[in-house]
Amino acid sequence: MFADLHTHTRFSDGTYTPEELATHARRVGLGAIALTDHDTVEGCPRMAKACAHEGLEFVAGTELTAEQDGSEVHILGYFLRIEHPRLRAEMRRFQQVRQSRIGAMAERLQTLGVSLTAEQVFTVAQCDSPGRPHVARALVESGVCRSPDEAFDRFLKQGRPAWVPKCRVAAAAAIALIHEAGGVASLAHPGLLRRDELIPALADLGLDGLECFHSRHTRGQTQRYEEIANECRLLITGGSDCHGLSKGRPLIGTVKLSHHHFERLRDHALTARRHPSLTASP
Ligand code: AMP
Ligand code: FE
Ligand code: FE
């Protein structure tokens, strides 16, 4: 039994519905799947039902955009109580920031002579947690760019003219929020972050896990992060970061976390709930 603990649906910037994702997950032979849409848990109830239908174990999760020492870090939360009031309130706030950022990016594009409105992006996004991939798709739909990649390269990448920074919470606050909502926190794709020196600091802040397995990690990176996880006493997590068809072929099934690592994570979540002080952040 294998798990994929990093996936996205249309509730953020993925292209699959929860039902499509669950069907693909079963087809590639997974036994468990976590939904980790960016800054939202809105897709979790539907994903839970779809997983039950497909006979898969479901983990309610999210991928929070946070900040540590000047870098954007993505913190995965697992086994969340999605009805937790403060989790819901904070998520609403993160989503409002994302929505106003779309407005700011549209304004930048207009000053560059590209007529794209925030409304057009929201129509493409159809979700509460819109992001740059939706801006990219809107630029393709309106004929400004030929591909989302071109949109990122010309306008949306960091340093390009329509790039607007995201207001980010401190990593410590993101980890504390996940714990408060009964969950466990793992640092997403450290191989893309490329700031390994932050990992011990995040571990001291209460981080529970490290995403050693990821579709964009080389075998060497995976090994290195497994070593760092052991040194920092972090649990090992992994997932494909499948966004459906938005980045070429669907990545679901390309990263399979062993049942052993998955069970350790689940046991840790259950133990932490019984003994909240174990995950209390300083
Ligand atoms: P945002 O959260 O709005 O900053 O958008 C980040 C998302 O954009 C990531 O989760 C990726 O899915 C996607 N992304 C980031 N960089 C690129 C790129 N160069 N080309 C295509 N997609 C990208
Ligand atoms: Fe994404
Ligand atoms: Fe990410």
Ligand code: ZN
């Ligand atoms: Zn992701």
